[in-house]
Amino acid sequence: MTAFDYEPLYNKSKVYIERAISLQAAGDLEMCQLWASLALELVGKAALAKIHPVLVADPEDVDSLFAACGRSFSTTRKSILAKTVFDRLRHVNPNFMQWDKDFCMDMANRRNAELHSGELPFAGMREGAWIPKFWRVGKLILEVQGKTLTDWLGVEEAGKAEAAIQTVKTAEVVEGKFRTADDTFEKAHPTDETKGLVRATTKFINTSWQPLFGRSPADAFQAHQCPVCKCEAAVSGERWNEEVSTIERPDEPWMELVETTYVTSGLRCTVCQLKLDGREELDLAGIEKEFVLTEEREPDYEPDSCTVL
16 A cells, blocks of 8 residues: 555545544634645545546656556655645536635645744634635545545534534525515516517627626526526536547538536626526536537647658
8 A cells, every 4th residue: 555545645634634623622613724724635536546546646757657657766755736626626526616726725725834934924803704615625525536524524524614614504595586686677677568679689699798707707608597587598618528429420520519517616697686606506406417519629649650761
């Protein structure tokens, strides 16, 4: 067993999260955050190692890659950076989105500032500002390992973690957004005639939606009916998977049809101004979890190596 194997990483993350919980109970929230951030990165590496240990090894270090494959020939062990850990987790759980990665990186950056500078990045952080998000993200990372919060924390602490997650009033937020959007639509279009006209004339144009989503993460957009005003709105998506279509192209056999699946990450409507972000809000609004776009693409093959005499 190597330092890149699943069990050592998962077990070490349990030790670290237990320390974080003990510090929280003692009222030392700054050190609690420090150990929690370490536990989060370790449990993330464990999730990757569950797939294969090589996903945790530094790809630039050959010795570490061989060790991760079970063929050690040196004592060198270099693992990937926290940023790489959380980038790769986006490929193993479709519900682990850019928002979640950003939260994890914020924790990691605060930890680095704590350890490597004179800053006090954990000072003054309210529990409610990070603990519910921490447990929610931890739960997502554990899912890909076939684990639960109970496995990681024990029954009592898992119950507290679940209770903390529930303190995030996502349902109330979505209901408020729906009411505001409905009021906006009714004031702008008070009659059935004007409602029908705007529904018939509002059309999705792909190139016009990126500014509306602003800094929200998106790899693609697709038209979608607004759940409030029923006009044509747009959803954004984060790329999850792509496959080459099996449909044959007798007219252009060298071309491929590539089907890309995107996990829906947000919704914008220019008519009623409804804005939804993240899977929780989209699930509550009944928005589909994913959409598929197809594009024509010419395969990109590497040229054969040859020697010119």
